[in-house]
Amino acid sequence: MKGIGRFARLALVPVAFGGAYVIFALVKADGTGRIPWEDIVGAGVMVVSVTALLVVFVVGIGIVGDWVRRETLLRRTRAPHILVPTLTTDDLQYWAQKAGFTQRRWPLGLTLTADVQGIRVWGGRVPKVEELLRIPWEKIRDIRPEGVSGQLGRGLAIEVEADVPIRALWFPVVGGFPLRVMRASDAQMRELVFELSAVRDEAMRLAGAD
Secondary structure (H helix, E strand, C coil): CHHHHHHHHHHHHHHHHHHHHHHHHHHCCCCCCCCCHHHHHHHHHHHHHHHHHHHHHHHHHHHHHHHHHHHHHHHHHCCCCEEEEEECCHHHHHHHHHCCCCCCCCCCEEEEEEECCEEEEEECCCCCCEEEEEECHHHEEEEEEEECCCCCCEEEEEEECCCCCCCCEEECEEEECCCCCEECCHHHHHHHHHHHHHHHHHHHHHHHHC
16 A cells, blocks of 8 residues: 555656646636647646656666665575676576476566575565576586677576577676666676686585585
């Protein structure tokens, strides 16, 4: 109910803008009381535009808030070596299901972690954070930064072994300015791949020692 109330209050903002625009148009109506058609269209465009911007802003803030709270919980309870925010894409969801790693639908905002056990993907809101995907290091053939046409800039491509031929799992890594929802830079991606490779080497060393 709190969420509904918040959205209801936000909905008043574009209505207020539209009302102010109509009043302004009436003032311009030269005492005839008739509002020019172009002013009515302008008021409608303003209401729709402001509403769309508010929706995007609220959704973005919600995703970022989920990331921050989820990361805080994972750092406290799992202590992963690496933790980065990422996003779901239809392509990623399809190939993860085809590889047999998951059969569930994922939320838009995800958190990817890595430790000596492998790479994991988490979703959900605190306190109901769930592990959505787990890939042990022995199943991972290659990790590299890679751009995909039509997707969100550069991301993390993970080639995995599977019983069926599949494409690399591509995670659009985010975390840049503003609000941590912009894509990661090329330098950040190179650093991330270097850190993941170091964790994998450590995992392989420990496995060999056993």
